[in-house]
Amino acid sequence: MTAFLNQCFSGLAMGGIFAILALSLVMIFQATALLNFAQGEMAMASTYLAWQLIQHGVPYWLAFVLTVILSFAAGVLIERLIIRRFASAPVLTVVIVFIALVFIIDSMVGWIFGYQLQEFPSPFPEHNWFNNPLVSSHQSGILLVTLVVMSVVWAFFRFTTLGLAMRAAAQNPASSRLVGIKVGWMLALGWGLAAAIGAIAGMMAAPIVYLDPSMMSSLLLYGFAGAVLGGINNPWGAVLGGLLVGVSVNLVGAYLVGTQLQLAVALTMIIGILLVRPSGLFGHTIVTRV
Amino acid sequence: MTILLDVKGLKAGYGPVEVVHGLDFTVEDGGVTALLGANGAGKTTILRALCGMIRREGSLLFEGRDLCPMTTEEIVRRGIAHVPDGRGTFTGLTVSENLTLGAYVRRDKAAIADDLAEIFALFPRLKERLFQQAGTLSGGEQQMLAIARALMLRPRLLLLDEPSFGLAPLVVKDIFATLREINAKRKVSLLIVEQNARAALDLADHAVLIETGTVALAGPASLVSADDAVRRAYLGY
Ligand SMILES: Nc1ncnc2c1ncn2[C@@H]1O[C@H](COP(=O)(O)OP(=O)(O)O)[C@@H](O)[C@H]1O
Ligand SMILES: [Mg+2]
Numbered sequence: 391m392t393a394f395l396n397q398c399f400s401g402l403a404m405g406g407i408f409a410i411l412a413l414s415l416v417m418i419f420q421a422t423a424l425l426n427f428a429q430g431e432m433a434m435a436s437t438y439l440a441w442q443l444i445q446h447g448v449p450y451w452l453a454f455v456l457t458v459i460l461s462f463a464a465g466v467l468i469e470r471l472i473i474r475r476f477a478s479a480p481v482l483t484v485v486i487v488f489i490a491l492v493f494i495i496d497s498m499v500g501w502i503f504g505y506q507l508q509e510f511p512s513p514f515p516e517h518n519w520f521n522n523p524l525v526s527s528h529q530s531g532i533l534l535v536t537l538v539v540m541s542v543v544w545a546f547f548r549f550t551t552l553g554l555a556m557r558a559a560a561q562n563p564a565s566s567r568l569v570g571i572k573v574g575w576m577l578a579l580g581w582g583l584a585a586a587i588g589a590i591a592g593m594m595a596a597p598i599v600y601l602d603p604s605m606m607s608s609l610l611l612y613g614f615a616g617a618v619l620g621g622i623n624n625p626w627g628a629v630l631g632g633l634l635v636g637v638s639v640n641l642v643g644a645y646l647v648g649t650q651l652q653l654a655v656a657l658t659m660i661i662g663i664l665l666v667r668p669s670g671l672f673g674h675t676i677v678t679r680v
Numbered sequence: 681m682t683i684l685l686d687v688k689g690l691k692a693g694y695g696p697v698e699v700v701h702g703l704d705f706t707v708e709d710g711g712v713t714a715l716l717g718a719n720g721a722g723k724t725t726i727l728r729a730l731c732g733m734i735r736r737e738g739s740l741l742f743e744g745r746d747l748c749p750m751t752t753e754e755i756v757r758r759g760i761a762h763v764p765d766g767r768g769t770f771t772g773l774t775v776s777e778n779l780t781l782g783a784y785v786r787r788d789k790a791a792i793a794d795d796l797a798e799i800f801a802l803f804p805r806l807k808e809r810l811f812q813q814a815g816t817l818s819g820g821e822q823q824m825l826a827i828a829r830a831l832m833l834r835p836r837l838l839l840l841d842e843p844s845f846g847l848a849p850l851v852v853k854d855i856f857a858t859l860r861e862i863n864a865k866r867k868v869s870l871l872i873v874e875q876n877a878r879a880a881l882d883l884a885d886h887a888v889l890i891e892t893g894t895v896a897l898a899g900p901a902s903l904v905s906a907d908d909a910v911r912r913a914y915l916g917y
Contacts, residue, residue, distance in 0.1 A: 554780060567733070567756075568733075569829070569833070
């Protein structure tokens with residue numbers, strides 16, 4: 391029983407990382423109907439930045455905050471300098487740009503930091519909180535961080551005018567301009583938020599998967615599975631989807647097929663969901679009367 | 681009467697195709713100008729051009745400033761609200777959120793609250809449906825919401841693209857009565873595009889008849905509605 395619960399909790403913790411990644415994917419998808427394949431590499435680059443700061447003696451949480459802020463800025467810059475130029479290009483062109491970004495970021499980070507695995511610290515204590523036998527403090531810490539990220543993002547979109555403007559710009563760009571919203575900047579902001587959120591996922595994942603330029607490539611696929619499972623147009627669905635994917639992949643890996651097939655399980659889930667329920671478990675279609 | 685909007689030589693179109701070929705017309709401060717014309721004459725295109733939603737050239741003086749070099753967002757900030765073709769409501773957002781967005785460029789919180797109260801007095805139905813998704817409203821309610829959203833800007837000039845479109849006659853009557861009140865009490869000037877020429881000429885002090893992107897006839901609304909050709913083609917008697 392303890393072993394089973396252990397598996398559940400470690401799945402839930404990984405699921406937290408997938409959930410944050412899924413949230414960052416949804417952030418851009420909602421505005422542009424595009425999946426940013428480079429989201430994982432951007433998160434990886436952010437994590438290297440945090441690592442570098444920590445190496446230079448910056449305290450963990452200061453490095454964390456700095457990384458989130460700088461990643462936000464980098465996300466905005468990427469949209470303003472690169473993505474915006476392809477705003478009216480065919481989808482395939484944009485996909486190629488995303489894939490190019492993947493390889494550019496990957497090789498730049500490899501060139502600067504090398505390809506060897508690095509240890510990345512966890513901000514949470516070594517021993518389990520309250521000496522519980524089930525869940526390590528890093529695992530519960532991830533879930534805590536997931537909860538905080540979710541709440542902050544939710545509150546931003548629900549209660550601030552800027553969040554409302556971003557939702558409006560994503561739904562109806564023409565009408566948004568007519569109320570004075572600068573739609574282009576809303577897209578850039580979406581990229582900034584996605585990059586900042588992704589950076590958090592990277593920093594939470596690195597103590598588990600170690601730091602190296604390819605650390606995010608499979609994690610992003612799980613995040614993608616979570617987003618598709620929950621509903622790619624619904625941030626909360628995506629978060630729930632991420633958690634579900636984490637638990638189910640971990641359990642299936644531990645008890646049914648072995649860890650080597652975990653990614654295959656996630657990909658099978660993606661295909662299955664797209665076949666059976668393309669809008670995802672919690673994806674919604676808006677009712678419109680004319 | 682002073683002139684609020686003075687359009688001279690407006691040309692506009694889509695891509696390489698020019699649809700509006702050099703138009704002149706004006707909207708007086710506090711006045712109502714109606715743009716009439718058959719389907720496809722270019723009326724919607726004129727409103728889009730004024731708001732900078734499409735490529736355009738000419739002199740578009742609004743309170744003495746040329747709108748031509750401005751972006752849509754800047755034009756909105758000058759106090760021009762547009763209820764576009766198809767209403768432009770944010771159907772996935774609530775009524776309340778739509779109204780909040782209408783005041784997006786304003787910073788005068790207290791005055792926004794006053795305007796909201798006035799708008800609920802004008803459109804009590806919207807107050808009942810405040811937290812309903814806008815897409816679930818009836819056609820008439822959506823048109824009211826579109827106008828209310830535009831008023832939340834506290835505009836100097838309100839552009840309306842066929843506010844009667846697809847609505848039952850009684851609802852149309854309601855909406856035009858409200859527009860008259862908005863013009864008279866809130867001192868909002870109107871530029872209104874209509875297929876329903878009778879309702880529009882009733883409301884307007886000036887009318888401009890558009891034919892294939894040019895002005896065919898313009899003048900005081902009473903004179904335009906007395907014109908034989910207009911009567912036969914648009915008023916049906
Ligand atoms: N988005 C568009 N792209 C290309 N041509 C358009 C577009 N919208 C309208 N047109 C053309 O412009 C002309 C005028 O249309 P429009 O301004 O909508 O007329 P109206 O509003 O008077 O019915 C029509 O010939 C129409 O086909
Ligand atoms: Mg039209």
